[in-house]
Amino acid sequence: MSLIAVVSGIRDTGVYRRHPSPLAWLVLMPLLAWLFLFVIAPTLMLVVVSFAERDALGRIVYDFTFQNYIRAFDWLWLKVLFSSLWYALLTTLICLFVGYPVAYFIGRAPLQWRGLLLMLVMVPFWTSFLIRTYAWITILSKDGLLNSLLVSAGIFSHSAEILYTPFAIVLGLVYNFLPFMILPIYTSVEKLDNALIEAAYDLGAGPIRAFSQIIIPLTRPGIAAGAMLVFVPSIAMFAITTLMGGGTNPTIGEVIFKQFTSGRNQPFGAALGSILLLIFVLALWITRKYREED
Amino acid sequence: MKKTTTLLLSALTAFLVGCGKAPEAKKLSVFCWSEYIPQSVIDQFSKETGIQVSVENYASNEEMLAKLTAGGGQYDIIQPSEYVVEALIAQKLLHPIDKTKIPNLSNIAPQFLKMGFDPDNSFSVPFMAGTVGIVVNTDLIKDDIKSFADVFKPENKGKIVVLDDAREITAWALLSQGLPINDVSDANLEKVKPVLANWLPMVKVFDSDSPKTALLNGDVAIGVVWGGEGAILLQSDPKFRWIIPAEGTHLFIDSLAIPKTAKNVDNAEAFMNFILRTDISKQISDAFPYTNPNLAARKILTEEQIRNKASFPSDEEMAKMQVFRDIGTQGSKVDELVTSLKAQ
Numbered sequence: 001m002s003l004i005a006v007v008s009g010i011r012d013t014g015v016y017r018r019h020p021s022p023l024a025w026l027v028l029m030p031l032l033a034w035l036f037l038f039v040i041a042p043t044l045m046l047v048v049v050s051f052a053e054r055d056a057l058g059r060i061v062y063d064f065t066f067q068n069y070i071r072a073f074d075w076l077w078l079k080v081l082f083s084s085l086w087y088a089l090l091t092t093l094i095c096l097f098v099g100y101p102v103a104y105f106i107g108r109a110p111l112q113w114r115g116l117l118l119m120l121v122m123v124p125f126w127t128s129f130l131i132r133t134y135a136w137i138t139i140l141s142k143d144g145l146l147n148s149l150l151v152s153a154g155i156f157s158h159s160a161e162i163l164y165t166p167f168a169i170v171l172g173l174v175y176n177f178l179p180f181m182i183l184p185i186y187t188s189v190e191k192l193d194n195a196l197i198e199a200a201y202d203l204g205a206g207p208i209r210a211f212s213q214i215i216i217p218l219t220r221p222g223i224a225a226g227a228m229l230v231f232v233p234s235i236a237m238f239a240i241t242t243l244m245g246g247g248t249n250p251t252i253g254e255v256i257f258k259q260f261t262s263g264r265n266q267p268f269g270a271a272l273g274s275i276l277l278l279i280f281v282l283a284l285w286i287t288r289k290y291r292e293e294d
Numbered sequence: 295m296k297k298t299t300t301l302l303l304s305a306l307t308a309f310l311v312g313c314g315k316a317p318e319a320k321k322l323s324v325f326c327w328s329e330y331i332p333q334s335v336i337d338q339f340s341k342e343t344g345i346q347v348s349v350e351n352y353a354s355n356e357e358m359l360a361k362l363t364a365g366g367g368q369y370d371i372i373q374p375s376e377y378v379v380e381a382l383i384a385q386k387l388l389h390p391i392d393k394t395k396i397p398n399l400s401n402i403a404p405q406f407l408k409m410g411f412d413p414d415n416s417f418s419v420p421f422m423a424g425t426v427g428i429v430v431n432t433d434l435i436k437d438d439i440k441s442f443a444d445v446f447k448p449e450n451k452g453k454i455v456v457l458d459d460a461r462e463i464t465a466w467a468l469l470s471q472g473l474p475i476n477d478v479s480d481a482n483l484e485k486v487k488p489v490l491a492n493w494l495p496m497v498k499v500f501d502s503d504s505p506k507t508a509l510l511n512g513d514v515a516i517g518v519v520w521g522g523e524g525a526i527l528l529q530s531d532p533k534f535r536w537i538i539p540a541e542g543t544h545l546f547i548d549s550l551a552i553p554k555t556a557k558n559v560d561n562a563e564a565f566m567n568f569i570l571r572t573d574i575s576k577q578i579s580d581a582f583p584y585t586n587p588n589l590a591a592r593k594i595l596t597e598e599q600i601r602n603k604a605s606f607p608s609d610e611e612m613a614k615m616q617v618f619r620d621i622g623t624q625g626s627k628v629d630e631l632v633t634s635l636k637a638q
Contacts, residue, residue, distance in 0.1 A: 054623070055623075056381065056620070056622035056623055057359055057363055057381055057382075057385055058356060058359055058360060058363070059363045076630070076633065076634045076637060079637055080633070080637050083637070137507070137511070138511075141508075141511035141512065141513050142512040142513045143511055143512040144511065159512075161513075163511075163513055164498050164508075164513060242458070242500075242501075246497075246498055246499035246500060246501070246508075247458050247499065247500030247501065247636075248497060248498070248499070248500060248636060249636075249637070250633050250636050250637050258629060258633075260360065261353075261354050261356045261357050261360070262354055262356050262459065262460065262461070262625070262629065263356075263625065263626055263629045264356050264359070264360075264623075264625055264626070265626050265629075266360070268626070
């Protein structure tokens with residue numbers, strides 16, 4: 001249960017400790033059942049399978065072994081993991097630098113505009129991300145929209161290679177996950193107390209100082225949540241990276257996917273998945289710590 | 295009271311006995327590749343037989359295997375490729391076929407029957423065959439490409455699309471070294487490692503689902519792709535040329551089979567016979583231009599369809615092709631080899 005406590009942020013401070021009434025348990029039941037069925041049980045299965053073996057057809061054989069973990073720490077897979085972490089980090093940073101000003105602008109915009117602006121951020125979600133990724137392929141390909149425009153405008157002499165490059169991977173990831181950065185920061189910005197900013201100016205702070213010492217710390221929970229929401233899914237994302245990167249840079253998500261399919265090696269995939277899960281839990285735990293210190 | 299009990303018991307017995315003898319429900323559950331059996335064919339089968347068909351799709355043989363062996367679904371028809379048929383037979387997971395119920399099997403060309411993976415066709419009937427070959431955009435590449443070795447030349451670096459399939463890529467490297475494609479021993483993998491280390495960095499795109507896209511968009515100029523994809527490219531633009539590699543290539547045969555756990559075996563056999571019917575097989579060829587093993591159906595295809603080199607290779611080319619055999623857990627090593635060279 002300590003895992004859930006960490007993840008959900010329930011702190012065992014003792015102050016609120018009270019025995020829930022049977023009615024409370026009844027109300028909580030659907031949530032607990034959901035958590036058990038779709039979070040705890042699958043996680044346990046993943047961990048159990050990661051210590052198993054498999055036969056020639058890929059069926060799981062329940063013989064206890066550490067082999068999958070030993071193999072997972074081979075430099076090859078670590079390299080793939082690090083490269084995925086690097087892409088995820090880069091994506092998070094770009095999303096932060098692009099998303100923060102947007103979120104700030106929306107959060108400080110006149111009230112009647114905010115709804116519309118937020119809506120514009122969310123509109124892309126109405127279409128499946130796969131379809132939007134295919135749209136990017138049409139735009140970025142060599143004979144695609146962007147290249148034809150740039151060439152006919154005389155900016156480029158011939159079509160540039162944009163699609164199937166690392167640049168395209170990062171573009172795809174940033175495009176897809178940007179709203180996950182904007183929305184949490186927006187909620188923090190919206191709650192900003194104007195009086196504090198004015199006080200900073202009154203006490204002689206310039207715009208830079210007001211921003212770095214007042215606005216940033218006050219919106220930190222939004223930044224942390226946004227960073228988490230972008231970082232975690234972009235590590236494991238494989239559809240965008242293979243479609244826009246051409247599959248030349250294997251990502252950890254793609255490697256795990258292949259273990260469950262063509263590799264016929266679910267236990268090894270499960271071991272890689274468990275390691276990834278551990279990284280996520282650690283990342284969440286660190287953010288949680290960081291937020292507690294504020 | 296006693297009377298009622300007896301009555302109930304006898305009714306129950308009658309019901310149970312009746313169940314055992316009852317004819318199969320008018321149902322059929324098909325587990326097949328996505329984009330391989332046209333919906334119109336399924337609809338026509340339902341209309342003609344009154345059998346209600348439910349279809350579930352998969353994107354790779356292994357995905358099908360995983361679901362089948364996990365016992366998740368009840369399937370009456372599956373569509374495995376040759377090496378998977380072999381593995382399923384070895385594991386006793388297929389139901390034997392009553393060939394008297396499939397008279398249309400006589401439509402199939404003998405060269406696709408009685409093959410190594412199922413020597414008597416006791417468990418499988420061929421659905422579609424196909425090959426892997428080279429497509430060249432002759433507007434962009436003027437060289438005369440004849441072989442895998444010609445494709446992976448330094449001047450083509452960054453202009454190549456290949457299937458995202460470790461077993462396929464390794465098979466081409468084995469062929470280029472004159473090694474049999476099914477001998478993936480550690481020693482042979484060691485031999486092809488330098489070949490793959492040389493080839494893989496030249497590849498711009500790895501794509502098994504739709505390798506034609508990168509060729510059509512002009513992002514790459516040359517590709518090693520499925521015959522069906524090649525055939526569509528040839529139909530779309532005369533600038534594309536199809537070449538069967540001089541070293542030989544992989545011939546795949548996708549079959550229809552009945553899993554041991556099937557509930558509606560009679561309906562499944564009726565479906566097999568229906569698929570092998572001349573007019574139905576033609577419909578499938580119209581939608582997915584792979585190598586149709588159905589001789590009777592080939593006779594009613596248009597001349598343009600028959601002339602398509604990517605759909606129908608010459609006998610001479612066919613003679614150089616090899617089918618995959620099951621390589622079991624060695625598949626992991628092949629996968630690891632290709633991944634490690636991609637990530638270098």
